[in-house]
Amino acid sequence: MSFRRGRIMTLPDIRWTIRRKLIVLVGTLFILTVGSNLYYRVQVATSNAAINNQERTLTLLSTVRRAASAFDDMRYWYADLANSLSTEAEEAATTAAQRLDKELEQLADIAPRRVAKIRKHVTALQEQALEALDNYVMDDRGAGNAAMDKVRAKVAAVASILSAMVEELEQQASRARAVVAQRSRATLVVSLPILITTGILTLVMGVMMLRTVVTPIGRMTQVMSQLADGDTTLEIPGVDRRDEIGQMAGAVQIFKNNAIERQRLAERERQEVAEREARARRIAETSARFERDTRELMHQVAEGASDMRTQAVAMSASAQQSCGQAATVANRASEAAAHVQAVARATENIASSIHEIVRQASQSSEIARNAVAQASDTNRTMQKLAEVAERIGEIVGLINDIAEQTNLLALNATIEAARAGEAGKGFAVVANEVKGLAEQTSKATDEIRQQITEIREVTQSAVAAIGKIGDVIGEINDISSTISGSMEQQQHATDEILDSAQLAASGTEDVTRNIQDVRAAAEDTNAVSGRVCEAAEALSRQADAMQARIGAFLKEIRSA
The missing domain is CATH 1.10.287 (Helix Hairpins)
Structure with missing residues (x-):
């Protein structure tokens, strides 16, 4: 291309x-x-x-x-x-x-x-x-x-x-x-x-x-990709350029020349390899026949030794496993006896603790019931206080309405006094005084209304808080009653556990004595299987040595 x-x-x-x-x-x-x-x-x-x-x-x-x-x-x-x-x-x-x-x-x-x-x-x-x-x-x-x-x-x-x-x-x-x-x-x-x-x-x-x-x-x-695929017939473009692309084209041309040389060397190497492979095939055919004969014989010897060693190893492993398991069972039985005794003592302590917890749970339940009653009384009192504050607010509103009406009357009186001229000056002074008192009364009622509003809000918050406190105390009372019943059931279960632990302690002592006899028999079996395994391993080593010598001989023949 x-x-x-x-x-x-x-x-x-x-x-x-x-x-x-x-x-x-x-x-x-x-x-x-x-x-x-x-x-x-x-x-x-x-x-x-x-x-x-x-x-x-x-x-x-x-x-x-x-x-x-x-x-x-x-x-x-x-x-x-x-x-x-x-x-x-x-x-x-x-x-x-x-x-x-x-x-x-x-x-x-x-x-x-x-x-x-x-x-x-x-x-x-x-x-x-x-x-x-x-x-x-x-x-x-x-x-x-x-x-x-x-x-x-x-x-x-x-x-x-x-x-x-x-x-x-x-x-x-x-x-x-x-x-x-x-x-x-x-x-x-x-x-x-x-x-x-x-x-x-x-x-x-x-x-x-x-x-x-x-x-x-x-x-x-594109040219470099085709060259990498092995196409050495293409022409390299841009070789005559004097910029970096021309330098790149020169380098690619060198890669092309090297690829052509590598192909020539690879072809010559393939011919030499073909000649060596033909000679090796002839040697391999001769050595293969000898190897098949000797391998069949050694395979029979190795199978016999392997079977003997396998049986000996299996017997030794079984004996060792029985011995180890017997020792483990003996240790576990001793530990179990100690643990059962400890469980019995701990169960007695738990039983006494449960009696005390039941007593305290009953006392807590009684205290919670009293607290619920006190919270209910306090809640009713705060609700009455809120109702009183509401009535006071209504009275203050009535006073404010009266003050506004008085202020309006004083304003009308001032207007009438102004119309009367000199004759109404004294009445105007009185009207202004009444107007000032009405405004002061209105301001005072506004302040009282604000205070009553704050009292009402605080009272409502207190009623809500006391109600929540009563709910929480009621939940505490229910939980205390539940705990008391659960602890009574736990007390009965603990008594049964104590009786079972005492029976288990006596049974673990019998198991410990019987497992000692099993351990002694397993140790005798392990000694016999060890001697059988040693004889099988000696036979297997001799068969392996013979197989190695035959393999070395065949290797020398193949490499000649």
């Missing part, structure tokens, strides 16, 4: 080594991967910077909006204070001013001049608002209105500054958002060609490696 190199392998394919091809492939993929990663890192870093800038801008925008909200609250409450002269409006205005100052502290680093102007206007606004308040208190409406006009001018100035800051920050946030979107689009536009280029290069290089490396190696593997 021959292989022709196709046109797919050009001159550079043959001259380039596999190592160089792999270096080019891996290097190209490495450059593409590193380049694309560097580009992505630059884009991500730029996008992160734009996102961080956008987050800072949005944070500042949120701060400015909170400052504007605080300023609007302060302006509203100062205007309300000028109209109502109430303490609540003054406190709300002060709180709003504090909120505004807190937000301005966060903006002082990025816009110090504007923050300074806002604080200056706010300080003047507060002073003029208080001045207007004093004029209104002194009933000087003209001066108060003039001061409020100045306050409105300051309000307009501060609102203008805050509006300008909000507009600028919104524009900055819009620009940052546009930068982030532009970077994202640029990354998508560039990443797609990079991905396509990388895929195409990978596919092209993979096809090149498949056609210039994998396919030739597959052909070389």
Whole structure:
């Protein structure tokens, strides 16, 4: 079978080594991967910077909006204070001013001049608002209105500054958002060609490696398999290549030449072996006839000696086994007698222990019955306690309903007193007192209800636990009764065992005396069988020696 190199392998394919091809492939993929990663890192870093800038801008925008909200609250409450002269409006205005100052502290680093102007206007606004308040208190409406006009001018100035800051920050946030979107689009536009280029290069290089490396190696593997099967007529492809595949083809060519030489040497060796086998067959035929004659004679002698030795060994083994068994039986009989005596003594001890256990089991059963009765009484008491707690909870609920109704009546009375004007002020005070007492009563009943609920839950848990305790004690009582009955039966069985052990002790003594006679007879039989076995072994050794000498003689003939 021959292989022709196709046109797919050009001159550079043959001259380039596999190592160089792999270096080019891996290097190209490495450059593409590193380049694309560097580009992505630059884009991500730029996008992160734009996102961080956008987050800072949005944070500042949120701060400015909170400052504007605080300023609007302060302006509203100062205007309300000028109209109502109430303490609540003054406190709300002060709180709003504090909120505004807190937000301005966060903006002082990025816009110090504007923050300074806002604080200056706010300080003047507060002073003029208080001045207007004093004029209104002194009933000087003209001066108060003039001061409020100045306050409105300051309000307009501060609102203008805050509006300008909000507009600028919104524009900055819009620009940052546009930068982030532009970077994202640029990354998508560039990443797609990079991905396509990388895929195409990978596919092209993979096809090149498949056609210039994998396919030739597959052909070389096929040739090596056929060469291993013994086909030395095929041609080795790729011998003229200058890469690793060419080196592999050269090595396979050497294997082919060695295989041809091995076949030639094997053929010559087969001829020499055939000649030696023919000569050996002639010698074997002559020695086989002599071996058959001598083997038949020696076989008869060996059979007689073997039968004698077998019978002697069997008799000796039987005698030894009888002797050993007799000794074992004697020892076991002695041990059995001792054990039976020990069993009798142990049985007496067990009988006395069982009497004591029966007494204690009866006492435990009586204690368990008393405990069951006590647990039942305690369970009934806890159930009564739970019922009392339930009734108390119902009474507390009724008190709470009365308190709520009283609170509602007090609220109606307060409304009616307010409608009555000056004449109802005294009644309003009483109604407020009644309302306060109703609210205190409602709170107290809520606390009592919670305590009653906890008492009820604890009582129910205690009832359940006591019930379980009673069940466990009842089970203990049943087990104690069962143990007591079992121990009484065990007592009767132990008495019977004691009588049987005493009878067995007397019987084992008779067995020990009889087995000693059997042991003496077995020892005499063993001595006679030993002498017979020695004679049979001597005859067998002589037959084996003769067989060995004949075998050596035949071996010398076959090797000649």
